[in-house]
Amino acid sequence: MEKTVYVIGHKNPDTDAVASAVGYAALKNILGYSNYKAARAGHLNPQTAYIFNKFNIPRPQYFQDLQPKVRYYMPKDFETVDENVSVWEALGRMESTGLRVLPVTDRNGKYQSLLHYSAFAQKILTVLNPEKPRPIATSINLIQKTLNAQPVISNEEDSKLLKYTVLVGSSSLESWEERLKSHNTENIVVIASNREDLLKITIENKVKLLILTSGFVLNKELRKLAEEHGVSVIISPYRTSPTSMLIAYSMPVSVIGDLEIQPVHLDDTLTKIQAALKSSPCRYLPVIDEQNKVVGVISEHDLVLEPNVEFILVDHNEMSQAIDGIEHYKILEVIDHHRLGTLSTSYPITFINKPVGSTSSLITNLYKEYRVSIPKEIASLLLCGILSDTLGLQSATTTDFDRDIAEYLSSITNLDIKELSSEILLAGSQITGRKPSELISQDMKIYNEGKICYTISQVEVGNTKEILDHKDEFINELEIERRSNKAIFSAILVTDITQLSSILLMTADEEFKPFVTFPKLEENVFYLQGVVSRKKQLVPLIAEQVASYKG
Ligand SMILES: [Mn+2]
Numbered sequence: 001m002e003k004t005v006y007v008i009g010h011k012n013p014d015t016d017a018v019a020s021a022v023g024y025a026a027l028k029n030i031l032g033y034s035n036y037k038a039a040r041a042g043h044l045n046p047q048t049a050y051i052f053n054k055f056n057i058p059r060p061q062y063f064q065d066l067q068p069k070v071r072y073y074m075p076k077d078f079e080t081v082d083e084n085v086s087v088w089e090a091l092g093r094m095e096s097t098g099l100r101v102l103p104v105t106d107r108n109g110k111y112q113s114l115l116h117y118s119a120f121a122q123k124i125l126t127v128l129n130p131e132k133p134r135p136i137a138t139s140i141n142l143i144q145k146t147l148n149a150q151p152v153i154s155n156e157e158d159s160k161l162l163k164y165t166v167l168v169g170s171s172s173l174e175s176w177e178e179r180l181k182s183h184n185t186e187n188i189v190v191i192a193s194n195r196e197d198l199l200k201i202t203i204e205n206k207v208k209l210l211i212l213t214s215g216f217v218l219n220k221e222l223r224k225l226a227e228e229h230g231v232s233v234i235i236s237p238y239r240t241s242p243t244s245m246l247i248a249y250s251m252p253v254s255v256i257g258d259l260e261i262q263p264v265h266l267d268d269t270l271t272k273i274q275a276a277l278k279s280s281p282c283r284y285l286p287v288i289d290e291q292n293k294v295v296g297v298i299s300e301h302d303l304v305l306e307p308n309v310e311f312i313l314v315d316h317n318e319m320s321q322a323i324d325g326i327e328h329y330k331i332l333e334v335i336d337h338h339r340l341g342t343l344s345t346s347y348p349i350t351f352i353n354k355p356v357g358s359t360s361s362l363i364t365n366l367y368k369e370y371r372v373s374i375p376k377e378i379a380s381l382l383l384c385g386i387l388s389d390t391l392g393l394q395s396a397t398t399t400d401f402d403r404d405i406a407e408y409l410s411s412i413t414n415l416d417i418k419e420l421s422s423e424i425l426l427a428g429s430q431i432t433g434r435k436p437s438e439l440i441s442q443d444m445k446i447y448n449e450g451k452i453c454y455t456i457s458q459v460e461v462g463n464t465k466e467i468l469d470h471k472d473e474f475i476n477e478l479e480i481e482r483r484s485n486k487a488i489f490s491a492i493l494v495t496d497i498t499q500l501s502s503i504l505l506m507t508a509d510e511e512f513k514p515f516v517t518f519p520k521l522e523e524n525v526f527y528l529q530g531v532v533s534r535k536k537q538l539v540p541l542i543a544e545q546v547a548s549y550k551g
Contacts, residue, residue, distance in 0.1 A: 002035045003035065003307075003308050003309060003310050004035050004036075004037060004308065004309045004310075005028075005033075005035055005036045005037070005309070005310045005311065005312060005332060006036075006037055006038070006039040006061070006063075006309060006310075006311050006312070007020075007021045007022075007024045007025045007028070007036060007037070007038050007039065007311075007312040007314055008021055008038075008039040008040065008041055008063070008311055008312070008313060008314070008323060009021050009040060009041065009313075009314050009315045009316065009359075010041060010313075010315055010316035010321040010322060010323075010445070011041045011042055011321060011322070011323055011324075012041075012042050012045075012441060012442060012443050012444050012445070013040050013041060013042050013044070013045070013048070013315075014045060014047075014048065014315075014388065014389070014443050015045070015047055015048045015051060015384055015385055015388035015389070015424070015428075016315050016358045016359050016360050016385040016386075016388055016389040017040070017314065017315040017316070017359070018038075018040050018044065018048050018052075018060065018385075019048075019051075019360050019363075019381045019382055019384060019385030019388075020314040020315050020335065020358075020359040020360050020362075020363050020382075020385060021038040021039060021040060021060055021314050021315075022038040022057065022060055022378065022381055023360065023363040023364070023378050023381060023382045023385070024036075024038075024312065024314055024335065024363050024366070025037055025038035025060075026038075026375065026378050027363065027366060027367055027370065027372070030372050030375075031370060031372065036312075037060070037061060038060035038061070039060050039061045039062070039063055040059070040060045040061070040062055040063070041063055041322075041323035042062075043062070044059060045428065045442045045443065046427060046428060046430060046434075047388060047424055047425075047427045047428030048388075050424065050427035050428075051381065051384045051388075051424060051427070052381075055377050055380045055381060056377070057377050057381060063323055065323060065324040065325050066323055066324065066325030066326055066328065066329060067269050067324070067325045067328075068269060068270045068271075068307065068325070068328050069266070069267050069268065069269055069270065070264055070265065070266055070267070070268050070269075070270070070273060070287055070298055071266040071267060071287075072307040072308055072309050072329075073270065073298060073302050073303055073305070073307055073308065074266075074287055074295075074296040074297070074298045074302065074308070075296065075297075075298075075302055075308070076296070076308065078099070078103075078294075078296045078297050079093065079097060079099055079102060080102060080103045080104070080105045080109070080294050081093065081102040081103070081104055081105070081115060081253050082104075082105060082106075082107065082253075083104050083105065083106055083107075083112050083252060083253060083254035083257075084142075084252050084254070085252065085253055086138075086142045086145060086146050086249065086250050086251065086252060086253070087115075087120065087124075087249050087250070087251050087252070087253055087255075087256050088146045088246065088249035088250060089145075089146070090102055090115055090253045091120065091249070094115075094117075100116065100117070100282065100284060100299075101114055101115060101116045101282055101284045101286075101297055102114075102115040102116075102253070103115070103263075103286040103294040103297060104253045104254060104257040105293075105294050108293070109293040109294060110288075110291070110292045110293055110294075111263045111286055111288050111292055111293075111294050112254060112257060112259075113253075113254070113257025113258055113259045113261070114257055114258045114261045114282070114284070114285075114286050115253050115256060115257045115258070116258060116281070116282035116284065117282070118281050118282060119256060119257065119258035119281070119282075120256055123255070123256045124248060124249075124256070127248050127251070128245075128248055133165075135163035135164055135165050135186065135187075136163065136164050136166060136247060136248060136250075136251060137161060137162070137163050137164075137251055137252075137255045138161065138162075138164060138247070138250045138251045138252065138255075139158065139159055139160055139161050139162065139252075140154075140155075140157070140158040140159075140160075140208065140209050140232050140234075141158050141159050142250040142251070142252060143164075143189070143209065143211070143234070143247055143250045144158075144234045145250070146246050146247070146249055146250035147211070147234070147236045147237070147238065147243060147246050147247075147250070148237060149211065149234040149235055149236045149237065150234060150235040150237075151232075151233075151234050152212075152217075152218065152223070152233040152234060152235060153223070153226050153227055153231065153232055153233040154232055155230055155231075155232045157208070158232055161252065162187045162208075163186075163187060164186075164187045164188070164189045164208065164209070164247075165183050165186045165187065165188050165189070166188075166189045166190075166191065166244060166247055167179065167180070167183065167188060167189070167190050167191070168190075168191045168192075168240060168244060169190050169191065169192030169193070169195070169198050169199075169202060170198075173197055173198060173201060176198055176201060176202075177201050177205070180201065180202065180205040180207070181205070184205065187208045188205075188207040188208055188209075189207065189208060189209045189210075189211065189247065190202050190207050190209070190210050190211065191211045191213060191236075191240055191243050191244055191247075192210065192211070192212060192213070193212070193213050193214065193216055193240070194212075194216040196219070196222065199218070199222055200222065200225070202231075203222065203225050203226045203229050203231050204225070204229065206229050206230065206231060207231055208231070208232060209231070209232045209233070209234070210226065210231055210232070210233045210234075211233075211234055211235075211236050211243060212233065212234070212235045212236065213236050213238065213239055213240050213243050214236075214237075214238070214239050215235055215236075215237055216235065217235065218233060258281070258282075261280055261281075261282075261285065261286065262276065262285075263285065263286040263287065263288040263292075263294070264276065264285050264286075264287055264288075264298070265287070265288060265289075265290075266287060266288075266289055266295060270303055273285060273298070274303075277298075277299070277300050277303075278300070283299055283300045283301075284297050284298070284299045285297065285298055285299075306330070307328065307329055307330075309329060310329060310330045310331070310332050311326065311329050311330070311331050311332065312331070312332050312333040312334070312335070313326075313331055313333070313334045313335075313336070314334075314335045314336065314359050314363070315335075315336055315337070315338075315359040316336060316338060316341075317334050317336045317338060317340060317341050317343050317351075317353065318338070318339075318341025318342055318343065318447070318448070319341065319342050319343055319448075320341070320342070320446040320447065320448045320453075321341070321445055321446060330347075331343070331345060331349060332349060332350070333349060333350040333351070333352075334349065334350070334351045334352070334353070335352045335353075335359060335362055335363065335366075336352070336353045336359060336362075337353065337354055337355060337356050337357070337358060337359055337361075337362065337397075337535075338353075338535050339535065339539065340353065341448075342448060354401075355397075355399075355536075356397075356399050356401050356402055357386060357389055357390040357393070357395065357397045357398040357399055357401075357402035358385050358386045358388075358389035358390060358402060359385065359389075360381075360382040360383075360384075360385025360386045360389070361386050361401060361402045361405045361406075363382060363385075364379075364382050364386075364405045364408070364409060365401075365405060374409075374412060376412065376413055379409050379412045379413045380409075380413045380415060382409055383406060383409040383410060383413060383415060383417075383420065384420065384424055386402055386405060386406050386409070387406065387417065387420060387421045387424060387425075388424055388425075388428065390402055391421075391425065391460070391495070391497055391500070391532055392417070392418070392421030392422070392425060392497075393406060393417065393421070394500055394532070395500075395532045395533045395536075396530075396532065396533050396536055396537055397533045397535065397536040425460060425497050426462070428460050429459075429460045429461045429462045429497060431459065431461055431466060431467070432466065436470060436473045436474045436476075436477045437477045437480075439457070439459050439474075439492070440457045440474070440477050440478060440481060440490075440492055441457070441481075442457070442459070443457055443458050443459065444456070444457040444481070445457070445534070446485060446487075447539070447542075449543070449546055449547075449550075450550075452488055452546060452549075452550065453485055453486060453487045453488070454487045454488050454489050454490065454491075454542070454546070455481055455482070455485055455487050455489075455490045455491070456490075456491050456492070456493060456534055456538065456539070456542070457490075457491070457492040457493070458492065458493040458494075458495060458534050459492060459493075459494055459495070460495045460497050461494055461495070461496060461497070462496070462497060462498055463496065463498070464494050464496050464503050467494050467503075467505070468503070468525070471505065471522075471524070471525065474492065474505050475505060475507055475524050478490040478491065478492065478505065478506070478507045479507045482507055482508075482509075488508060488509045488511075488512045488546070488549070489506055489507065489508035489509060489512055489516075490506070490507055490508075491504050491505060491506035491507075491508075492504070492505050492506075493528070493531075493534050493538055495531075495532050497532075500530065500532050501527075501528065501529050501530055501531065501532070502528045502531045502532060502538075503521060503525055503526065503527055503528065504518060504525070504526040504527075504528055504538075505524060505525055506524055506525075506526065507524060511549070512546075512549050515545045515546075515548055515549040516545060517545060518541075
């Protein structure tokens with residue numbers, strides 16, 4: 001079974017994170033791996049949304065978190081059985097495929113019940129109990145199909161599901177007629193051989209179905225009589241005893257399926273379904289989607305196997321910035337341009353990390369290394385990733401490598417670097433009407449240094465005044481963020497893309513405050529001249545202050 005590999009950027013994704021994920025998944029597809037898909041760990045920020053709309057590119061799949069869910073552990077191969085199929089046919093399929101269970105569905109694929117061996121054994125025993133013979137719920141068509149019998153006379157009701165009493169035609173004529181009469185309110189199936197006197201009485205008593213065993217045929221006269229009395233006739237290739245036994249197996253699976261077993265949903269967590277799995281008599285549960293359609297089965301055994309999805313991280317490598325729950329899954333590759341964080345694996349992985357301006361530059365370079373051409377819309381997207389992360393190739397993180405790659409993409413796409421830069425930076429700096437909490441969480445990163453945690457958000461603006469006017473609201477929101485993360489401080493870097501400088505709004509633990517050595521503009525606000533990069537300029541300075549605080 002081929003696993004799905006998701007290429008995913010960090011939480012609160014920026015344009016570079018999303019563009020890299022889409023660009024890298026597309027490269028894998030071009031290289032012939034169809035199981036790679038782009039994903040995102042958050043909503044698109046206004047700039048990224050603007051870019052995806054501008055180039056009309058579908059947004060990658062959104063994951064809220066990666067808590068272990070049914071969908072990630074469910075095996076891909078499964079089969080269902082239509083409720084009208086006979087038990088005989090269904091058991092044959094279980095036997096030949098080795099499947100332990102078959103979800104029974106209606107004609108729209110919706111879940112009805114679960115067929116498993118112990119449900120089958122239980123139900124068949126009640127039907128075949130010689131002490132208390134019970135009518136069998138089946139149809140004449142199902143009996144004919146199960147017996148591989150030759151139809152001779154058919155009637156309209158042959159497809160109807162009814163309760164049939166099965167009698168074997170034998171004994172003296174008188175007692176046979178009595179027996180028929182004693183069941184005359186029921187739907188009777190008679191299994192008989194070639195005794196013409198007995199057949200005549202049987203037909204005259206208007207039984208529903210006459211089964212002739214061992215390939216015997218009706219003479220013309222009896223055939224006519226059967227037609228007149230509305231008796232269906234089939235010829236079984238078997239003798240009496242296998243014929244009567246097979247009739248029990250002609251019941252449709254809808255009669256045999258276990259109705260007690262409730263289905264689980266694709267997005268149910270494993271913790272949630274564990275109790276239900278334990279109490280399922282077959283240790284299997286059917287899985288349904290939102291429309292109640294069966295999409296698989298899951299067993300206790302599947303939970304101890306590896307999940308069916310794996311991940312490639314782009315534009316981050318610190319676990320605190322990765323999507324929640326990632327620790328349950330295998331990380332195959334990391335492609336990034338940030339400082340090294342806390343990631344460790346128990347197996348070797350591809351790890352590409354270079355101190356360049358954007359992950360999009362690294363992804364573009366991989367297309368070159370593999371010598372494959374870049375689709376135009378992907379080239380446009382990657383160019384935006386570079387220009388967004390480097391503030392239009394202006395930030396201190398920009399390298400010649402990024403400039404060369406941007407030129408290359410610009411010539412492929414015929415997009416002007418300067419124009420596109422101001423267009424997307426403007427789209428990202430529209431803050432009017434947006435709540436402080438939204439601006440803080442849109443691009444917030446959590447950093448862990450041992451036991452110490454802090455958060456730094458970033459927002460790009462055309463003018464810092466609008467933020468400073470609402471300073472108190474920002475500080476309040478930052479304080480909420482700080483407490484919920486148990487952080488020593490929470491800050492937002494407000495970068496003026498016209499001045500290429502920033503201010504830093506910060507709320508900090510009293511004990512940490514003395515270690516913040518930036519020039520103070522006013523209470524809780526610092527001025528960081530020439531600082532535009534959180535990763536390359538701000539975080540190294542902060543890390544020093546945190547180190548001296550830890551002492
Ligand atoms: Mn980046």
